[in-house]
């Protein structure tokens with residue numbers, strides 16, 4: 001090997017290592033936040049030592065629960081054995097309180113419904129169990145609103161006060177609209193369950209967007225997509241309604257990264273990091 005060749009090798013490897021270390025991020029590191037990352041030549045990534053799934057194309061995703069606290073450490077290892085570490089200090093959010101009055105049967109479900117609710121919970125659990133097995137980042141199709149006319153009715157994270165008593169947290173984003181309005185997939189995905197007439201959810205659809213990211217669409221008057229169907233971003237999956245525990249026609253959109261509750265608004269405010 002002559003001097004010229006050695007020079008070339010040194011140049012090549014220094015350029016390579018610089019290049020391999022670059023990660024691009026989009027999204028927000030906050031309670032209920034979501035980060036979409038892209039990098040080339042990644043061999044593995046971990047968040048607080050838990051392994052993340054990385055798509056062949058170099059995209060990966062991770063999120064922070066509504067009540068996440070403290071420091072999260074992202075470690076990315078590249079094929080050239082180099083590693084990079086990023087730290088996220090999650091600041092608490094302030095959530096609003098929302099007072100609601102509902103018929104008593106929805107606050108305390110009647111005993112005769114408990115078997116039905118149990119059965120529905122089991123079906124939902126089974127559907128969620130299949131989430132996270134798809135390494136493919138279908139979400140790289142990007143995100144779009146699930147309704148044609150956007151009218152936010154209730155934000156993510158509110159503490160609900162039902163009939164004067166502290167109740168559950170609103171783990172989604174509500175869109176107001178009319179019975180029969182078209183509801184569309186927020187990103188490419190696979191239908192894990194198209195549930196009919198559930199006590200709480202009514203008619204609903206759970207979409208799997210890969211790497212543990214899901215979106216759920218509740219209270220629909222009717223379903224268009226079927227269980228196991230592949231859908232495209234913007235494709236009609238159902239019609240708006242007030243089925244299940246709903247006070248009027250609206251869409252409740254819930255987003256999760258595995259069991260972490262994510263603010264759906266993040267999706268619509270985030271452009272994917274480019275591959276360039």
Ligand SMILES: [Zn+2]
Pocket residue numbers: 154170172173174251252253
């Ligand atoms: Zn809701």
